[in-house]
Amino acid sequence: MTGRDRGAAAVLLAFGLIALEEARKLRFGSIARPGPGFFPVVLAAAFSLVCLALLINAIRARDAEAAAGARLGWPKIVATMVALFVYALVLEPLGFVAATFALLLFFFKALERQRWVTALAGSLITAFVTYLVFKVWLNVQLPAGPWSG
DSSP, rough: OOOOHHHHHHHHHHHHHHHHHTTTTTTOOOOOBBBBHHHHHHHHHHHHHHHHHHHHHHHHHHHHHHHHHOOOHHHHHHHHHHHHHHHHHHHHHHHHHHHHHHHHIIIIIIIIIOOOHHHHHHHHHHHHHHHHHIIISSHHHHHGGGGGG
16 A cells, blocks of 8 residues: 555545544434434444554555565565476476475475474475365365376
């Protein structure tokens, strides 16, 4: 999100809060017997909450973009693309589980600098869980590799 998005959300939030304050001056009534201020108060409150959520989201997105921009550079992008290309080449000969395990291990260890135990465990568990989901549960045909027997 851009600075314009943050600015627009802040201005709209201000309008929503002003509308809420003005609507509170009208008789509210109850849910069973709403007064003339019931719908304006509810709408202004809902509008203000949505604007507040947009403003918070815009501020968080700015912080996340700054952090991601610092961490994700061209070397990681190129390494990811090469790894995915190699994965596509070795998927048939190695099989789904082995190729996916190797790809994830590369991502976890080389790109994200995880500890060996974390990288190995995460890669192994993820490869087998995805195999179980796709092959066993959804009955999708996956490359078996040399273990097809």
